[in-house]
Amino acid sequence: MKSGIRQEAQRLLDSTGLRRTGPRLAVLGVLFEAGRPITHEQITAKLAEAAPNKVTIYRVLESLVEADIVHKAFLRDRAQHFELANRCTASQCHPHFTCTSCETTYCFADVALPMTKSPMGFTVLHQRVQLEGLCPNCSEKTG
Numbered sequence: 001m002k003s004g005i006r007q008e009a010q011r012l013l014d015s016t017g018l019r020r021t022g023p024r025l026a027v028l029g030v031l032f033e034a035g036r037p038i039t040h041e042q043i044t045a046k047l048a049e050a051a052p053n054k055v056t057i058y059r060v061l062e063s064l065v066e067a068d069i070v071h072k073a074f075l076r077d078r079a080q081h082f083e084l085a086n087r088c089t090a091s092q093c094h095p096h097f098t099c100t101s102c103e104t105t106y107c108f109a110d111v112a113l114p115m116t117k118s119p120m121g122f123t124v125l126h127q128r129v130q131l132e133g134l135c136p137n138c139s140e141k142t143g
Ligand SMILES: [Zn+2]
Pocket: 071, 073, 084, 085, 087, 088, 092, 093, 094
């Protein structure tokens, strides 16, 4: 892990009151490096050398989600995709855009959507929006 990323991971962990453990720092490091939502499988594959096992990684992810520094970004083919919450606000996750042609998902990290106006009696606490369409590459192909 690059030392800058390690420091960032430590800083994030410290902000939660969770203890610094090797597996927590390793998982955060992978999420920092990925910069986009990735699955438990993909995280496990990237940590193959460091070798915390799958169950440990799963528990680490749950604790980081609980501490709200990692978000469950979206579910795809029954696989939950995780990412750092550092580009989200308390009330809103940045939208994710999935290209229906190449099936790539993009973070629209700089796009803030207006909060949904909820019907009488409902309170929206958090907004998480999924967008679908064509990415620039696929738009070109279809003319
Ligand atoms: Zn989020």
